[in-house]
Amino acid sequence: MSPIPGSGLAKGLAVTLRTMTRKTVTEQYPEAQPELPPRTRGVIGLFEENCTVCMLCARECPDWCIYIDSHKETVPPAAPGGRERSRNVLDRFAIDFALCMYCGICIEVCPFDALFWSPEFEYAETDIHELTHERNKLREWMWTVPAPPALDPGAEDPKELATARKTADKLAAAEAGPAAAPQPPVPGEPEPQEGES
Ligand code: SF4
Numbered sequence: 001m002s003p004i005p006g007s008g009l010a011k012g013l014a015v016t017l018r019t020m021t022r023k024t025v026t027e028q029y030p031e032a033q034p035e036l037p038p039r040t041r042g043v044i045g046l047f048e049e050n051c052t053v054c055m056l057c058a059r060e061c062p063d064w065c066i067y068i069d070s071h072k073e074t075v076p077p078a079a080p081g082g083r084e085r086s087r088n089v090l091d092r093f094a095i096d097f098a099l100c101m102y103c104g105i106c107i108e109v110c111p112f113d114a115l116f117w118s119p120e121f122e123y124a125e126t127d128i129h130e131l132t133h134e135r136n137k138l139r140e141w142m143w144t145v146p147a148p149p150a151l152d153p154g155a156e157d158p159k160e161l162a163t164a165r166k167t168a169d170k171l172a173a174a175e176a177g178p179a180a181a182p183q184p185p186v187p188g189e190p191e192p193q194e195g196e197s
Pocket residue numbers: 060061062063064065066095099100101102103104105106107
């Protein structure tokens with residue numbers, strides 16, 4: 001059956017009219033910045049103070065697009081009579097974002113929390129070779145990483161916080177002198193509970 005003449009035009013106009021009455025979803029980028037979800041995978045930021053050059057991220061990257069160079073340095077003993085230690089010093093940390101597939105494995109496997117997702121996405125280049133970004137750029141992106149979301153009300157404090165508090169208490173006690181330092185429990189007597197003086 002042949003269509004009624006002009007029915008296509010009427011349908012098209014109906015779609016236009018329907019869409020005109022709806023709220024627009026188009027974002028006027030770049031005039032208006034898009035509102036991105038907090039866990040957006042834009043680019044990878046490096047917090048190099050935490051990096052121990054363990055190479056785990058480079059070894060686990062499925063695309064082999066993380067390049068790390070380092071050298072060894074000898075650290076003198078902390079106390080007289082102690083042993084010298086050697087540590088790795090980072091010389092180069094680069095990621096080739098032309099190869100990266102944004103899988104996040106490097107961030108997941110880093111045991112020292114040195115890699116993070118940043119929502120930054122405006123780093124397009126006209127030359128593919130310029131998509132390899134070195135540590136300074138990765139570090140700049142680190143400052144665009146959003147703060148982690150708040151814990152659920154009633155959630156336990158993270159272990160790191162408890163350890164930091166314990167260390168701070170020990171330091172404060174050491175600074176206050178032996179009188180303020182916690183005394184070892186006397187055998188047979190109950191240990192003082194938290195809040196008791
Ligand atoms: S996100 Fe995936 S592909 Fe990209 S650097 Fe990390 S491990 Fe490699």
